[in-house]
Each structure stands twice: as structure tokens, then as C-alpha cells.
Amino acid sequence: MSASAALMAAAEGGIIGDGRTGANLALGAGLLGLAVGRLALTLARAGRRIGGRNARIGGMSAIAMGLAGTFLALLHVATTSGGPGTGNGLLGAVVAVPLGLGAVLLSRRALTRGHHADRQADRTSV
Template structure:
């Protein structure tokens, strides 16, 4: 089974559940991405000392992108409209949630790079 087939089955809800399963999956993945992005931002600002902010930022971006892709795929494969029980509203909500995770991850990555640049040795200080 190819990756495209796996994503299509996941977006359609797979063999289990109703039409909302794919949207709920996209919502869950997007929410996990937002949480990872928030933790990465907290690591960069020094509020949380455990972990690597760069790894968290890249993870948030990847998970957010996966959630957005699942939501878009669910919207493309679902039939009917909002209120029909196919999870279209959930997929519409999952798209900005996944994009928020990507933005938070990008922001944490930029801040971690700036922090690495600023923590280098000071030139001309004689130390």
C-alpha cells in the first residue's frame, strides 16, 4: 500500500467509524502539532529547560503539515455538505489548526537560530 493510499484511507475514516473519523484524526494531529509548537516556543524563551527547541520546532512543523494534509484530503474525498455528518466542518477547523502548528514551529525555529547566533563569543572583548 502506497503512502497516498494510506492517507486516503485515513482521511476517509478507514474501515472503522463514520465519515467524521478522518476529520477527527486531522483535528487530533493538528492539536498535537500546536502543543508541540507551544512547547518549542516555551523552550526557546527559557520557560522549559528540558528538550531541544530546534527538534520541537521541526516536529511541530511536520505534524502540523500532516494534519493540514489530512484535513484537505478529507475535504476532497467527502461527499455532501456541512451538517451531513461527514465531518466537513471538523476538517475545515483542522486546516487552520494545522497551519497554526506550522507557524508556531517556524517561529520557534527562527527564535532558536537567533538565540544560537546571539550566544556566540563576543569579538573584541579581550576575553
């Protein structure tokens, strides 16, 4: 296959990655945000034993990943031509939106728990 034929196939949607790359990237960011948010929530539940700072850093990075995934998914939905089932990744981007928002909400819960654990530790040490 010549280079010009490969470029034509990519422009017509014949090669995977032309329209689905943005949706897959958004899905990956949302899933990574959920995983890091769950880990941060586990660390926050453990309290000061493991380290409240680790839970806080994990929660903030999971919020960033969730917001990035949501933004990429919304951008892909807004710029996608065609409907679902056309191979352009529209359904993947639609699924990525709640994944990213779930990562944000889970991470916010971890940050809140970590903050309450810090308050309790301050009260007992005084």
C-alpha cells in the same frame, strides 16, 4: 445485531467513525502540532539554559504534525461527499486546516527564535 447489519449501518453512516474519523484524525494532529509548537516556543524563549536543541527538535516535529494535519484535513475535504451537517466530518476538516497551519507558523517562530538564541550565544562565547 449481525455482522452484515453492522456493515450496512456503517455504510449508510449509522456508526460513528465512518466519515468523521478522517476529520478527527486531522483535528488531533493539528492540536498536537499546536501543543508541541507552543512547548518548542517556550523552550526557545528560555534560550540556552534549557537547551536550544530541544526547541529545534520540538519545532521540527511540530511542523511535521501541523503539515500532516493540514494534509489530512484537505484530503478529507476533497473526498467528502455531501455538505456540512450531513455527519461526514466536513466541518471538522475545515476547522483542522487552520489548526495545522497555525501549528506550522508557531513552530516556525520557535525555530527562528532558537536560531537567533544560538547566534547570540555564539557571539558572546567568541
